[in-house]
Amino acid sequence: MEIKQEKLVQIGELAKTLGITTRTIRYYEEIGLMGPSERLGGGTRTYNRDDILRLKFILKLKELGISLKEMQELAKNFDINQQSFGTITPKLLEILDGHISKVDQKIANLASLRKEIVDYRSRISDILQGHVPEVS
Amino acid sequence: MEIKQEKLVQIGELAKTLGITTRTIRYYEEIGLMGPSERLGGGTRTYNRDDILRLKFILKLKELGISLKEMQELAKNFDINQQSFGTITPKLLEILDGHISKVDQKIANLASLRKEIVDYRSRISDILQGHVPEVS
DNA sequence: CATATAGCTTACGTAAAGGTCAAGTATAAA
DNA sequence: TTTATACTTGACCTTTACGTAAGCTATATG
Numbered sequence: 001m002e003i004k005q006e007k008l009v010q011i012g013e014l015a016k017t018l019g020i021t022t023r024t025i026r027y028y029e030e031i032g033l034m035g036p037s038e039r040l041g042g043g044t045r046t047y048n049r050d051d052i053l054r055l056k057f058i059l060k061l062k063e064l065g066i067s068l069k070e071m072q073e074l075a076k077n078f079d080i081n082q083q084s085f086g087t088i089t090p091k092l093l094e095i096l097d098g099h100i101s102k103v104d105q106k107i108a109n110l111a112s113l114r115k116e117i118v119d120y121r122s123r124i125s126d127i128l129q130g131h132v133p134e135v136s
Numbered sequence: 137m138e139i140k141q142e143k144l145v146q147i148g149e150l151a152k153t154l155g156i157t158t159r160t161i162r163y164y165e166e167i168g169l170m171g172p173s174e175r176l177g178g179g180t181r182t183y184n185r186d187d188i189l190r191l192k193f194i195l196k197l198k199e200l201g202i203s204l205k206e207m208q209e210l211a212k213n214f215d216i217n218q219q220s221f222g223t224i225t226p227k228l229l230e231i232l233d234g235h236i237s238k239v240d241q242k243i244a245n246l247a248s249l250r251k252e253i254v255d256y257r258s259r260i261s262d263i264l265q266g267h268v269p270e271v272s
Numbered sequence: 273c274a275t276a277t278a279g280c281t282t283a284c285g286t287a288a289a290g291g292t293c294a295a296g297t298a299t300a301a302a
Numbered sequence: 303t304t305t306a307t308a309c310t311t312g313a314c315c316t317t318t319a320c321g322t323a324a325g326c327t328a329t330a331t332g
Contacts, residue, residue, distance in 0.1 A: 012308060022309085027290055042298045044309055060252075065245055068289070090264070096257040103250045107243055114239045117200050121232045128225050148278060158279085163320060178328045180279055204319070 008038070008046040018059065025055065033058055033071055065106075144174075144182040154195065161191065169194055169207055201239070206231055 015022045028034040029045075034055065037045045047055070061071055074095060151158045164170040165181075170191065173181045183191070197207055210227060 010308075021290080023290060023292085026311095031289095040298090040309095042309075043311090044298080061249075063245075065242065065249070093257060093260060093264075096253055096260070100250060100253050100257070103246050103253065107246050107250070110239050110243050110246070113201060114236060114243070117232055117236055117239065120196070120200060121229060121236070124225050124228055124232070128229075146278080157320080159320060159322085162280095167319095176279095176328090178279075179281095180328080198319095205317095 006048045008048055009052070011045050011047070014047050014052065014055070018055065020059070028055070028058060028068075031068060031072065033068060033075060142184045144184055145188070147181050147183070150183050150188065150191070154191065156195070164191070164194060164204075167204060167208065169204060169211055200232075201235055202231060 009017075011022045011025055015025055025034070025045075029036065034051070037047055037051055040046055058071060062068070145153075147158045147161055151161055161170065161181075165172065170187070173183055173187055176182060194207060197210075198204070210231065
């Protein structure tokens with residue numbers, strides 16, 4: 001039986017390599033996004049490869065506009081049955097499908113917003129050209 | 137010399153017709169977006185046609201995703217010379233252009249997110265079919 | 273006159289995503 | 303051993319756009 005040799009990093013180093021602050025990492029743990037990490041004797045948090053992947057995933061989703069609250073919703077279903085990947089996957093597909101719809105909806109909303117802004121912009125631009133706009 | 141007969145409304149009625157709360161209107165005054173309105177004897181605020189147009193304009197910009205802070209920037213230019221709509225528009229165009237870019241950026245990000253989710257979804261779907269995925 | 277309704281000011285509360293400070297502990301280097 | 307970092311928890315601070323409550327005034331109506 002061989003001993004697993006995990007490469008462990010502390011919170012400061014992890015934060016630095018990811019370009020975030022330690023507060024952010026602790027905050028994600030605080031709200032349950034990261035799950036309690038292993039501690040050293042003195043209480044110092046340590047992170048292994050899986051922890052780091054998870055954190056990177058969170059940052060990726062955040063970068064793309066998913067709120068921490070939405071991630072918490074996702075995390076519920078992820079964490080409840082972490083054991084059997086086979087039984088969770090159908091549910092996971094369902095969740096992902098839901099998210100695809102949500103994203104599609106957001107894209108549609110933004111596209112509509114964009115059109116409105118552009119239209120409004122051109123009306124204002126007309127004013128600068130001396131055109132008389134209609135009162136709305 | 138004829139006396140101007142302005143139709144004046146009070147805050148409650150104005151709020152109701154615009155679908156906002158009185159708090160919102162007072163707040164806009166509080167932060168200088170609306171300028172102090174005329175008061176009746178008892179101190180009750182009254183709004184004339186220009187005030188109402190201005191408030192509608194604010195709501196329109198808000199609807200387009202412009203923050204109250206950004207509007208305050210606009211208001212600076214707006215208040216100095218209230219007559220000339222011409223002096224405010226270039227600044228407004230600038231802000232609107234910035235917003236169009238922002239929205240475009242968000243749309244691009246969401247599109248990218250969508251692709252990622254779809255990819256992830258299909259990898260998971262593969263697992264259900266018995267395929268062995270690569271570790272990423 | 274009493275009550276109802278609308279208005280007034282002051283000021284604290286809220287959510288999101290952390291920032292910042294305080295006071296204490298642990299570990300490594302000089 | 304002293305000093306310098308890095309870490310810990312706890313708790314209050316920040317911003318945005320108002321919500322909400324308290325306590326008071328003014329106007330309309332029965």
